[in-house]
Amino acid sequence: MSPPRLTGALRSFSTVSKREEFTEHVYDLKVRAFWSKLHSQELFSREGLTWQKIVQFLTQHLDKAEQQSATQELKSILQAAKQIVGEEHGQDTIESAAVFLFETFHNKDHVGLEETRAIKQMFGPFPFSAADTCCAAVSRCVTCMKTDNACALVCVTRVTEADRHITAFGRNISFSYDCYALDPQEALPWTGGPDEETSGVGLDF
Amino acid sequence: MACAMVPLDEQQVTEAAGPMGKERTLPALHPDRKEERCFVPYKPPPEDSSPAEVEEFLEHGRFITEDLDWLLNLPHDKFWCQVVFDESLQNCLDSYLRHAPRGLDPSSLPSSPAMAEMQRSIHRAVFMTFLRMATHKESKESFITPSVFGEIIYNNFLFDIPKILDLCVLFGKGNSQLLHKMIENIFTQQPCYYGDLDETVPSILQVMDTILAKCGLQCEGAPATEPLKLNSHGRPSAMTMSQQDLVDLVLYLCDSCTTIQAFLDIFPAACSTFHCHSFLNRLASFYEAAVPDLEKAVRKRNFDDKSLQEDLWNRVCHSRRRMVETAHLMLQHTCLQPILEGSENIQMFVEELLQHFTSFLPEKRFLADYDEQFPVADDVSLLQQAFPLIDETRTSYLLQGVADAWDSVGRRRPQ
Incomplete structure (x- = not known):
């Protein structure tokens, strides 16, 4: 338990803080652990390539007929992503997984050892047939988009960890971990009044 | 990303939404632009730490630092959407100010080096988050109209007097200049804090x-004070x-x-x-x-x-x-x-x-x-x-x- 604090009293007795009851346990750790996994899966796409950007690219750059066939391929990629991440996950997670697969396969014509390892590392054990279907769908989609355009889309929107680190707020701000602490040197002499014993009294610590 | 050279509070963004990426325009500072995130409240390091308690503290701390690092990495507009509209973030920050060990606490130092290192990481991340929250102009492109900034921080209780006092006692010893700038800016942009x-x-x-x-x-x-009761013992x-x-x-x-x-x-x-x-x-x-x-x-x-x-x-x-x-x-x-x-x-x-x-x-x-x-x-x-x-x-x-x-x-x- 925290020791008694001035600010604790001020929160209780003054009217300048939010009056709502402070909720200590809104989320339990299991919920947060699930989110952690989800976030690591989404991390690469959060500020880089997203499913919306892929869809947007197709809408803006392909004619109607090409769009129709590309949309079919996107559906296949999403379906394969669903099989790989698991049916229980929501649309956001499936789309993030689909982006990951799109990035992985955009310049590949088959599921090689490297791709298998990358997918397994990200999602755990997965049905190989789903990866195979996905790779073929991505390949057809990239053909519709023209291969160079697809590569450009992936490269331009890819945000590396290094890039992310450079942009972090406060990265260049020097921070001190010094804190207020008791200083035994500050111990002052006893200042009792004249009626107090002033001699022969030791703290005897 | 919102457009440049216009204050965030006046920016509009066009974003793709829904499975087929249909576009819509909305204010840059809008609850729909908040990311789904799950900030957990801070718990201080356990005093008599069993391995399980240490592990729990480390896991908890890892979640907090991951989330705050992610927050600090967000672009200006997304950062403010999260700060204003994510209640779990405010709970997390508030819990740190309330429960983080002060240097003066009887047992302020975590018992294991791993816990101490984690505590340091959280300490820095929390400070940087408050620093960013106290900054209405990050760059030429990323800024909020000062008066609107004052309203945002005050109306959403991002800062209040007890929080400001906590910030001083937790971080003031080695970061007094930065804190001075932060608090001065807060009081300048929102004079209600003097009240x-x-x-x-x-x-x-x-x-x-x-x-x-x-x-x-x-x-x-x-x-x-109240008069002493007759039956009280002195x-x-x-x-x-x-x-x-x-x-x-x-x-x-x-x-x-x-x-x-x-x-x-x-x-x-x-x-x-x-x-x-x-x-x-x-x-x-x-x-x-x-x-x-x-x-x-x-x-x-x-x-x-x-x-x-x-x-x-x-x-x-x-x-x-x-x-x-x-x-x-x-x-x-x-x-x-x-x-x-x-x-x-x-x-x-x-x-x-x-x-x-x-x-x-x-x-x-x-x-x-x-x-x-x-x-x-x-x-x-x-x-x-x-x-x-x-x-x-x-x-x-x-x-x-x-x-x-x-x-x-x-x-x-x-x-």
């Missing part, structure tokens, strides 16, 4: 009265209360004095608000009443644990120092500085300073301790240089009063 501070000072005075009441004392100038006192109550009282005093001193040191502009509530006189009376009583209790009570007794003694001494420094800060910023800067109403400030010193004369222990750290003679000499018309009889009387204070507490003034 809140004005409302808070009586609660701080109440805390002092509570400490005195627990010791069975009453501060001069404090409102009369007044409570620092000598008779339980040892745990005494420990809590000393910890409370120590934290309160450190917090107030840290805040006024980092943000001296607040001195005038404290001054309006006669804080200085109340502080001197409080010191005079509480310090000897607590010192006596710590010295004379029988402690089985001598290290606890030594710790309490150090805390009382620490509190005394901080109170004296607080008094000096207030005198410096409300009277001395305007005099030295050659303010227009110099005579008024001289008079006020002399009145303060005169009002300290009956508070002999306080005056002697103040004089030891900040010799009154030095200030009087400064006054005489800045304002030669000063009444010499008055200053002599004052200096004699200081000498008497030393005599009456049975101490010799250092030469």
Whole structure:
């Protein structure tokens, strides 16, 4: 338990803080652990390539007929992503997984050892047939988009960890971990009044 | 990303939404732009840490640092959407301010290096988050209209007076310049915080009265407390209360004095608000009443644990120092500085300073301790240089009063 604090009293007795009851346990750790996994899966796409950007690219750059066939391929990629991440996950997670697969396969014509390892590392054990279907769908989609355009889309929107680190707020701000602490040197002499014993009294610590 | 050179509060963004990426336009600062995230509240490091408790703390800490690092990586517009609309983030930050161990806490250091390292990471990430929240202009492109920024931080309780005090006591020792800029910006862009501070000072005075009441004392100038019940067994006192109550009282005093001193040191502009509530006189009376009583209790009570007794003694001494420094800060910023800067109403400030010193004369222990750290003679000499018309009889009387204070507490003034 925290020791008694001035600010604790001020929160209780003054009217300048939010009056709502402070909720200590809104989320339990299991919920947060699930989110952690989800976030690591989404991390690469959060500020880089997203499913919306892929869809947007197709809408803006392909004619109607090409769009129709590309949309079919996107559906296949999403379906394969669903099989790989698991049916229980929501649309956001499936789309993030689909982006990951799109990035992985955009310049590949088959599921090689490297791709298998990358997918397994990200999602755990997965049905190989789903990866195979996905790779073929991505390949057809990239053909519709023209291969160079697809590569450009992936490269331009890819945000590396290094890039992310450079942009972090406060990265260049020097921070001190010094804190207020008791200083035994500050111990002052006893200042009792004249009626107090002033001699022969030791703290005897 | 929102468009450039327009304040965030006026920006509109067009974003793809839904499975087929249908576009829509909305304000850059909009709840729909908040990311789904799950910030967990902070829990302090466990004191008697079993491996399972250590693991739990580390996992908890990892979640917090991951989330705050992610937040600090967000572009300006997304950062503010998260800050304003994500309640779990505010809970997380608030829980840190409430529960993070202060350097003054009895067991402030985590017992394992891994926990200490994690605590440091959280500490930095929380500070950087508050720093970013106190910054309305990050760059030429990323900024918020100052008045709107003031409304956002105030209306959403991103900062309030207790939080600002917590920030000072947690981070102020080594980051005072940054904190000064932060708090100054907060108060400048949102002057309502001065009003809140004005409302808070009586609660701080109440805390002092509570400490005195627990010791069975009453501060001069404090409102009369309830009459003693006829069937009560005498007044409570620092000598008779339980040892745990005494420990809590000393910890409370120590934290309160450190917090107030840290805040006024980092943000001296607040001195005038404290001054309006006669804080200085109340502080001197409080010191005079509480310090000897607590010192006596710590010295004379029988402690089985001598290290606890030594710790309490150090805390009382620490509190005394901080109170004296607080008094000096207030005198410096409300009277001395305007005099030295050659303010227009110099005579008024001289008079006020002399009145303060005169009002300290009956508070002999306080005056002697103040004089030891900040010799009154030095200030009087400064006054005489800045304002030669000063009444010499008055200053002599004052200096004699200081000498008497030393005599009456049975101490010799250092030469």
